[in-house]
Amino acid sequence: MVKQTITIPSQALPVSYTPDVVVVGGGASGVAAAMAAARNGASTLLIEQRGYLGGMGTAALVPAFCPYTDGEKPVIRGIGLDLLEKMKQAAGEGFLKQYKEQLDWVPIDVETLKRVYDEAVLASGAQVLFHTVADQVLLEGDRISGLIISNKSGRSVVQAKLYIDASGDADLAALAGVPFQVGGEQGELQPGTMCYVVTGADKARFYQFLEETGEHKQLEQTVVKAQQNGDLPEGRKRISGMAWISDSVVGFNFGHIFGIDGTKAEDLTRAAIEGRKLIDTQIRFLRKYVPGFEHIHLVHSGDQIGIRETRRIQGDYTLVVEDFLSMRTFEDDIARNSYFIDIHLANATSTMTIKHLPKGQSHGVPYRCMLPVGKSNLIVAGRSVSSDRPVQGSLRVMPNCFAMGEAAGVAAAMASAAGLAGFREVPIAELQRNLIAQGAWLGEQPGKAYVAAAVGSVTFEDECK
Ligand SMILES: Cc1cc2nc3c(=O)[nH]c(=O)nc-3n(C[C@H](O)[C@H](O)[C@H](O)COP(=O)(O)OP(=O)(O)OC[C@H]3O[C@@H](n4cnc5c(N)ncnc54)[C@H](O)[C@@H]3O)c2cc1C
Known part of the structure; x- marks a missing residue:
């Protein structure tokens, strides 16, 4: 202020x-x-x-x-x-x-x-x-x-x-x-997302998992299970976007940071810190719950939180x-x-x-x-x-x-x-x-x-x- x-x-x-x-x-x-x-x-x-x-x-x-x-x-x-x-x-x-x-x-x-x-x-x-x-x-x-x-x-x-x-x-x-x-009218804003790229994924194994379980690639069932177990925070019950750049490198648009006004430096700062923390939680989730992601390594997170x-x-x-x-x-x-x-x-x-x-x-x-x-x-x-x-x-x-x-x-x-x-x-x-x-x-x-x-x-x- x-x-x-x-x-x-x-x-x-x-x-x-x-x-x-x-x-x-x-x-x-x-x-x-x-x-x-x-x-x-x-x-x-x-x-x-x-x-x-x-x-x-x-x-x-x-x-x-x-x-x-x-x-x-x-x-x-x-x-x-x-x-x-x-x-x-x-x-x-x-x-x-x-x-x-x-x-x-x-x-x-x-x-x-x-x-x-x-x-x-x-x-x-x-x-x-x-x-x-x-x-x-x-x-x-x-x-x-x-x-x-x-x-x-x-x-x-x-x-x-x-x-x-x-x-x-x-x-x-x-x-x-x-x-x-x-x-919006009450000042509500779409959340921000700290996107990231991982390497070391196994695309074939992941798609085999989807096929065997009937799970969709937004991993609805898996995300809900992890939320119930306390391994992921509350929020959207799916991954918004997963993009395979190669058979082992994947970009993620996953999870939200709420209450961020992208025209305020203080909000952007908080979102950057919270966003990186959330990525760490998500990497642990992916390694533990998602076949094909057991050995992933985080290579890059956004230079800034994604603002919608x-x-x-x-x-x-x-x-x-x-x-x-x-x-x-x-x-x-x-x-x-x-x-x-x-x-x-x-x-x-x-x-x-x-x-x-x-x-x-x-x-x-x-x-x-x-x-x-x-x-x-x-x-x-x-x-x-x-x-x-x-x-x-x-x-x-x-x-x-x-x-x-x-x-x-x-x-x-x-x-x-x-x-x-x-x-x-x-x-x-x-x-x-x-x-x-x-x-x-x-x-x-x-x-x-x-x-x-x-x-x-x-x-x-x-x-x-
Ligand atoms: C998490 C997330 C997921 C999304 N998913 C998708 C998706 O899957 N596919 C898709 O197509 N879209 C997606 N979008 C939407 C899309 O990325 C953005 O809405 C779009 O990039 C907006 O384009 P823009 O050119 O208006 O602004 P921006 O992409 O924000 O570009 C604005 C540029 O201006 C620069 N700039 C700003 N202010 C100043 C200043 N004062 N002086 C100098 N430079 C300045 C910034 O550094 C930036 O480079 C997503 C957005 C987010 C946040």
């Missing part, structure tokens, strides 16, 4: 960079945004606080990419799909052989992915600045006139024409005074659960989403909220969700765009973030090239044409607003404890 404030002397700061477009945050949305902006001719600077790209997919070791398809066809295409294929190609023969045809739930080979991102972003012509935090914005009316960055070289100002907030937490928008909401949810900005349009359920299509769609609503329990005794769309179906993601109210040259891409909480629980996954990022980047380059005042002046039909020409998929009839016939026939409910 802050008890007092101190006024610091005013300071003259050097201007360090003057790109057309600056992107803050190098996760899925920021990587795609920077690549798209640069490929479309804008001089582009990508700022990332860590020493590598990938956001939650690398820093937090989220073990797999969520589905790119609606169960029938790829919905997320363009840069996101291209990066997935590049990772498969670069991960080695064994990995490629196993996942060549797969587009849904492809495991993340973290060290390969970091390199794929480096190469792809640099090849696009964008410049990358690592180990740098964006921590203040300068405002002139409804415009951002500068961004203050801090790194080992000191503090300096980046002056760009267009600003893309891909920080995952809407840091830039919050610094610029854009209204936002964190979590923080701020959602108030944008020109807020995508709500009724839009999701009715599979609504908007005139200004810049992406389609078919991933299910996937809200993890806010505390150890509550439930998951899961809602799938029918196979082959998706809804539109309008451009206006990315436009923060009251700011002209700022756009937000990624998990913090303007939506209600249920929709955030669906939109938040990495394939969607690639698609939103790509749209933000193309829009920024268009605005820069045409000398537009900001993102609202970007002609939507032209943006959609450009996205489609560059590989994105915007549905069967892009630009035509309609509500699918399924409206009203789908109810929103808890399907899964």
